[in-house]
Amino acid sequence: MVIVLHPSVTTEQIEELKAELEKGGCSAWPTYGEFQTIIGVVGSTHKLDKDKLASKNYVEKVLSVQEPYKKANRVFHPEDTVIPIGNQTIGGNKLTIIAGPCSVESESQILSVANQVKAAGAGFLRGGAYKPRTSPYSFQGLKEEGLELLKIARAETGLPIVSEIMSVSKLDKFVEDVDIIQIGARNMQNFDLLKAVGQTNKPILLKRGLCATIEELLMSAEYIMAEGNDNVILCERGIRTFETYTRNTLDLSAVLAIKKLSHLPVIIDPSHAAGKWWMVEALSKASIAVGADGLIIEVHNDPANASCDGPQSITPERFASLMGFLTQIAKIENRTI
Amino acid sequence: MVIVLHPSVTTEQIEELKAELEKGGCSAWPTYGEFQTIIGVVGSTHKLDKDKLASKNYVEKVLSVQEPYKKANRVFHPEDTVIPIGNQTIGGNKLTIIAGPCSVESESQILSVANQVKAAGAGFLRGGAYKPRTSPYSFQGLKEEGLELLKIARAETGLPIVSEIMSVSKLDKFVEDVDIIQIGARNMQNFDLLKAVGQTNKPILLKRGLCATIEELLMSAEYIMAEGNDNVILCERGIRTFETYTRNTLDLSAVLAIKKLSHLPVIIDPSHAAGKWWMVEALSKASIAVGADGLIIEVHNDPANASCDGPQSITPERFASLMGFLTQIAKIENRTI
Amino acid sequence: MVIVLHPSVTTEQIEELKAELEKGGCSAWPTYGEFQTIIGVVGSTHKLDKDKLASKNYVEKVLSVQEPYKKANRVFHPEDTVIPIGNQTIGGNKLTIIAGPCSVESESQILSVANQVKAAGAGFLRGGAYKPRTSPYSFQGLKEEGLELLKIARAETGLPIVSEIMSVSKLDKFVEDVDIIQIGARNMQNFDLLKAVGQTNKPILLKRGLCATIEELLMSAEYIMAEGNDNVILCERGIRTFETYTRNTLDLSAVLAIKKLSHLPVIIDPSHAAGKWWMVEALSKASIAVGADGLIIEVHNDPANASCDGPQSITPERFASLMGFLTQIAKIENRTI
Amino acid sequence: MVIVLHPSVTTEQIEELKAELEKGGCSAWPTYGEFQTIIGVVGSTHKLDKDKLASKNYVEKVLSVQEPYKKANRVFHPEDTVIPIGNQTIGGNKLTIIAGPCSVESESQILSVANQVKAAGAGFLRGGAYKPRTSPYSFQGLKEEGLELLKIARAETGLPIVSEIMSVSKLDKFVEDVDIIQIGARNMQNFDLLKAVGQTNKPILLKRGLCATIEELLMSAEYIMAEGNDNVILCERGIRTFETYTRNTLDLSAVLAIKKLSHLPVIIDPSHAAGKWWMVEALSKASIAVGADGLIIEVHNDPANASCDGPQSITPERFASLMGFLTQIAKIENRTI
Incomplete structure (x- = not known):
């Protein structure tokens, strides 16, 4: 951490600040310039309260040097995390391909797509059972029945099966x-839900919020x-930008950033990013x-009559052709599907 | 609603589409151009599923003409909503000033600020009792004790008193x-929480999400x-943009847009928008x-030692001076505080 | 400047870096941590090439502490700049109100509005004589004739009179x-044009680019x-964000940031920010x-027939009423118009 | 075009509007709803002034249906454009790979990288000869000498050779x-420069502005x-978003959008998008x-001592390895390099 002090x-005040930092288990090294004094701080800086330091009237700004996360940080866990799920794994050399409809609509639909x-x-x-929709008047999912149909499939x-949870009250059922329990983009900072799923040992698919930075994710x-x-x-699924031609802007650089900063696997959702089925294959x-370590793709057997997200769903035929590519x-990267 | 058809x-197909729209309680009026056919749709268009229409292979795009909200829409409720709270009101001619610390920290602190x-x-x-913090290692609020201290104040x-709810499980206690129950920016699209507070009759202070459009709000x-x-x-509280000097970018035009589109009162949170106390008074x-119909301002008696958001809190002295301005x-606008 | 080094x-390498920094007229103060070494650099850091330092394979990142501008920096010029123009001034206690049509269209139009x-x-x-338009098929201004009509007014x-320059080749005529020569938002980083106007002594109205940070401005x-x-x-005139209800998002916090960072006067263009005339007065x-130190407002005597920007122009009657407010x-801030 | 009228x-007024539209060579088809009247307009709508229509007090909004560009529009030019340059081509089946240093620095440097x-x-x-730099104190390029060295290479x-032009006054020399004459991101809406290069028959590499929409490009x-x-x-080269980990956010969906909307070739600049050399290969x-139809990549033989953009340049060795991938x-897409 670096603390930039006010010229005055x-x-x-510098001595007082040094003492406070040392009490917090850190050591402080001042750099005296003509116009500015800077204090380099090392030690357990993640325990310091950046805001509290910044509130002092002689502090101009506080710059972070280390990332504020520990368990997700590659520095402290250099090898890639590989998550076992049944007889499969996510992360590592084998790519993960998750496919299916936006919403579960009926037994025949989900069975047909699943097969x-x-x-x-x-x-x-x-397959979505509980659907977060912008409008209260839109289809909200088949709910429990949807989960039952997924189990049949x-x-x-x-x-x-992978499905999105929207409420802590449904957690036992989801477990x-x-x-795999999905946390959607809109709930990425629903901290109560995060804590609750953190107390289970289920694999969690955590989607990046529409305007969340990589650090916030x-x-x-x-x-x-x-x-x-x-x-x-x-899961990177597109961020909100000024460009409106696509529903969101897919940020593929985020895969590279996340892989450098963290050991966790990262997959891409091209369907929600683009919002247009004809972009899904190329993306x-x-x-x-x-x-990326894999993909989550919306596939529907009859997109024109889908209950939701029809415009971004591809047909099973296109999906099969895509898998070949x-x-x-x-293979070029020595990975397998 | 306007449906733009593919040249081919x-x-x-046009007849089939017209029939479908009419079955949905709408009437469809085609406009035939050399390169393009457009269908104007009127009637109960909010019941039509825009995505479903857009999924048809002969539909190029679907443009909305009417807003997708009804109860919040000024068209169907032209006069301003005024909400009574105790012997006060929010909305209308009298401005609402909400002030207090980011977090409740102790009885003496909250009493001192409140007085x-x-x-x-x-x-x-x-005053915050349950605090949504980006880091799991930051102070998360005094929780139930915080609510008790607010009641004493x-x-x-x-x-x-106004405090933020983060979980449906705490709703009875908050009621x-x-x-006034506050829904924070990060929970603006926590639809389960929205539905739950919708089933009470408590006034709800709904903050705009960091990257929510006015329509989404x-x-x-x-x-x-x-x-x-x-x-x-x-409540407008700043949106996320490319500019990083301020924590967020306060969007004051949103007040004007909301007042045109809706009859609901709208207030501003300059503290979270700027993230810098020295901007709060001018904003x-x-x-x-x-x-705007009012303000919600963070005031702390000792910002340099605040448990959270010290850098954006003003002192009670500055707050008092601000009230004069x-x-x-x-008065210039014939309003009172 | 702070240089964060790679753990390895x-x-x-540290000695080599220190020597290089000292040769550049700076002094370097290392802070040694368990996981990280940080180097605080003071002295003539604005002469150091941040990118070059960041290219070294043992450097993790380079953080700026001081602003990279000198002449525009309030640190080195604490008092507000006041610019004399004829018998008027811009900056200081008196507010600057600039008004007129988007484009000069005819002698009667410009005279009528001017009066x-x-x-x-x-x-x-x-009044615009040369107009930057997104489409090559839109009205591009009356050009030289427009300047002549402005002189008559x-x-x-x-x-x-204030008018926008688009090309170095017209500079002599503008001088x-x-x-006041205006540099439009789209030319804010047309560095050739900036250098050319820098070689005159004319007052320059420099508009912030649509996605320029305050530092870039x-x-x-x-x-x-x-x-x-x-x-x-x-001049702040709105930035581009994800919100599309307004043409741009007016960033009023930028006024406060600029006044803290710089001594230059700053005015607001509410017309281009909002793109809607009915927002202009409130903004x-x-x-x-x-x-802010003033405003630049689009006023047109017949907005419905304006050659450009009709939707954001207010009438002279509304302008007069606004001036009263x-x-x-x-007055509340002890300023005059 | 669709014109949404005010309920009142x-x-x-509708008849007057219809007459005006017909005079403009269009035909107007009204759709009468209970709350709203919509007018569908077909014909030469690109000649209508959208802003002028929107300025009428009985018009609520004007929605575009057709793209406002003609020559760049795939509708009127369905087959891909292929541009011949010497004995090579850009567009079509063969990919274009442009490589070299950010700036030309010396004869030995440019010859070494070129070979x-x-x-x-x-x-x-x-290779850059004239460099647009955010700071007036940064290296601005070798200018004419840089062009001479490029010719030697x-x-x-x-x-x-491909180099960026910054000023109309240098056009003859560049021609x-x-x-290939490059127009940089910051000059994408320098309309004088666009018109000037439009009057030559040189191939123009037009980079997308940092916050330009695909339509504006x-x-x-x-x-x-x-x-x-x-x-x-x-050329897509990253757009400005809220994410600051990367210099810009590379928008690969833009390739798909542009190929649908236009017949022009589109290439990617991963170096400027990411701003980090270790992302360039994967991007x-x-x-x-x-x-995409190709790439423009920054390659430098000694990134740590580059005059500019060292942090985003890859070495010739890495470039050679990348070409293999x-x-x-x-090949998978039946294209060649």
């Missing part, structure tokens, strides 16, 4: 029913891990080429 | 204890109102000059 | 014809000042309340 | 000296093409996988 700071994505090589089935195909992962659950999979290829790109 | 659309802001003319006391000063208000609770107060003046600006 | 840095804004109390006349009203001012022209007036009031707000 | 509009990138398979040499390697291409020069190559692979990815 007195020697007494087709399995045949095409997907490793996991996604899992029983038939053997694919582990029992699904294989990692801090939300830290919330889960601080409670004891290390099985966190991160999926780019995601694998950039080094992805396998080839993965 | 056939007459049969001072009351003396300076504040109408409501704010209310008993002593008579000021109604009993506080006068109004849709979140609609979630609350759709459940039966019309007592919604909106407060600007907020009143632009026509605000009264004068309000 | 060697003692030789009316003068009568209402405006101090300067604005100046002769009749005595108001100094001769206008009183000040660096562009520095470009002009480094060539010898200190007469720079800054103008907020601008004065927040402490502004005078009252200014 | 009168029949006379190495040629050996690795690059098709074009880039071209003579030795046979690689066509004579370079093979295509409008800037239209400026060039409207003057008669159809040889425009577009390059993703760019080819997503379907790119060739394999291209």
